[in-house]
Amino acid sequence: MRSRRMAAAVTTMAVVAGGLVSAAVIGVGPVLADHCDPAEAGQSPQASQTQQQNRNRNQGRQQDQQNDQQGQQEDQGQQQDQGQQQGQQNDQQNDQQGQQQDQGQQDDQQAPQGGGVALLDPAQSPDSPDSADSGNGDQADDPQATPEETANTFSRRRGGNGGNGGNGGQSTRSPSPSPSQSQSPGGNGGGPSQSASPTASPSPTGTGAGEEECADLGPFPEDFVDIRQVAPVNDNARTGRNGSRGTFVSQCGTNRNGHNNPDNFIVAPGVSNGAHHLHDYVGNVSTDAFSTDESLAAAGTTCRLNDRSTYFWPVLRDRKVDQNVDDPDGNVGQVLRARSVTLQFRGNAASRVVAMPRFLRIITGDAKAATNGAANAKAGWSCSGFQNRISPDKYTLCPRGSQVLRILDFPSCWDGQNTDSANHRTHVVFPGQGGACPQGTRAIPQLRMTLAYTVPQGPSYAVDAFPEQKHNPVTDHGDFANVMPDRLMQFVVSCINRGRRC
Structure with a gap:
């Protein structure tokens, strides 16, 4: 018993x-x-x-x-x-x-035990997209859609509901510029002119044990804007009688050969992973941390007319795809190759241009603008079909059929002596407000990079960045070293000064 x-x-x-x-x-x-x-x-x-x-x-x-x-x-x-x-x-x-x-x-x-029966989240939409097969702007099917409605998909990464922290902790960020801030394509005056200076907001800080592991990687909802909310501006510098109107385009492809590395021989020579983010390269096929004038001159190129110059920029990533998840710098996602790369050299509004010296090094933008401030920031985010609307500090959300554009204008007033400088900026500066170069400098062909991408629907892409920059769009930047043969450079100058399109 x-x-x-x-x-x-x-x-x-x-x-x-x-x-x-x-x-x-x-x-x-x-x-x-x-x-x-x-x-x-x-x-x-x-x-x-x-x-x-x-x-x-x-x-x-x-x-x-x-x-x-x-x-x-x-x-x-x-x-x-x-x-x-x-x-x-x-x-x-x-x-x-x-x-x-x-x-x-x-x-x-x-009885439900330890997750044996799933509880549905009433806030989760059954129609939320789970694939990137329709391009960036599918949300634009609804003409009333706003970037806020699209950007709320970031909420769970910030440890709360809608980015307000919730029970999992709080994330804070100083106010960023309103979506109405814009910049237009800078004319011959040297780069996009901004209706308001881009604000380099400090990165959000998270508290509380409930924060998700990636809650502070960035970018964040306020880093995106619907292109239709960016005000159009057309304040190109008027080309004067003595100005130069022509253009030359160097055709170098879109990096189909997969030339990538996290180096930057201009600002961190001889340092592997000196950039802490991946670069796309076109042009010179040998560019890495250890490049020299001699090695660049001896290498091959993807450009036509034997242009051995090197053109590079941080990659853009599809954050909907789980690749590179163990990257120590937080650059997570699948690399997106640009669908088109336009490398256009342009004239000056007030004067003729002179030839660039061979091996001249030029940078534009500031890879650390989110923490350094916006003084050197030159990011330009736009959409195809909306090139008169350029955001200096927000990723753009484009309508269906429109591609995301990155427009990077380089300085074009050379001191006449140096191919580089200690800060890589003072030897080549931007023209003044009216397009004329400052006293003591000469106008050289101005490089404009225009990179076009097909990205996933909604706010789900980001530029590679230093980890502390939180993938802030204001940190976009580009690099260039001139390795054109002297004869080709003279042809470029002739095209520009004669008003031709070459």
């Missing part, structure tokens, strides 16, 4: 233990490889916490029911020891124990 009670108790304990083990196993889900995807509309931390609380309550109720069953079984055992109607009661009690065990097993199967 006692052995039967012990057997029943052991069986019940086994059921309880089995349920707890099952709950532990089921409750620990696999780590999602796409937890860094800024475009995925995943569950918010509040919803996840609510699910865990519900599972804990269900487990507690289940254990209470099982403890009650064990207590009833012990009481029945005591009644059996007292010898009251021992023979008949033994049979009845054994039947009751079997029924209770069967009932406990049924409860175990029905």
Whole structure:
């Protein structure tokens, strides 16, 4: 009789233990490889916490029911020891124990344990996109759509609902410029002119143990703007009588040969991974951290007319694809190769241009503008068909059929002596407001890089950056070293000064 009670108790304990083990196993889900995807509309931390609380309550109720069953079984055992109607009661009690065990097993199967039954997030839309097969601007099918509606997909990466922190912690960021800020393509005056200076906001800071691992990688919802909310501006410098109107385009391809590395021989010569972000290269096929004038002159090129110059810029990544997830600098996602690369050399609004010296090095923009400030920032984000709308500090969300554009204008007023300088800026500066070069400098052909991309729908792309820059769009930049043969450079100057398009 006692052995039967012990057997029943052991069986019940086994059921309880089995349920707890099952709950532990089921409750620990696999780590999602796409937890860094800024475009995925995943569950918010509040919803996840609510699910865990519900599972804990269900487990507690289940254990209470099982403890009650064990207590009833012990009481029945005591009644059996007292010898009251021992023979008949033994049979009845054994039947009751079997029924209770069967009932406990049924409860175990029905009650949610440790995630065994998924709880739906009421905030998650069943229609949220899960693929990047329609280009950047699918959200533009609704003419009333706003970038805020699209950008809310970032909320779970910031540890809260809509980026406000929630129970998982808080992320804060100083106010960024309004979407109405814009810049237009700078005419011959040297670069996009901005209606308001881009604000280099400090990166958000997260607190609280509930923050997701990638909550502070960036970019963030406020880093995106619908191109139709960027005000069009047309303030190109008027080309004067003595100005130069022509252009020359060097055709160098789109890096189909996959020339990439995280080096920058201009600002960090001889340092592998000196850039801490990946660069795309066209032109000279040998460019890396250890490039010299001699090595560049001896190498091959992807450009026509034997232009051995090197042109490079940080890659753009599709953040919807889980690649490079272990990158120590936080540059996560699949590299997007530009669909087109236009390398155009232009004239000066106030004067003719002179030839660049061979091996001249020029940079534009500031890869650390998010922390350095906007003094040297020259980012220009736009969309095809909207080139008169250029955002200096926000990624652009383009309508269907329109491509994201990166427009990078380089300085074009040379000091006449040096091919480089200590800060890589003072030997070549930008023209003044009216397009004329400052006193003591000469106008040289101005390089404009225009890079076109087909990106995933919504705010799900980012430029590679130093980790502390949080993929802020204001950090976009480009680099150039002139290795054109002297004869080709003279041809470029002739085209520009004669008003030709070459």
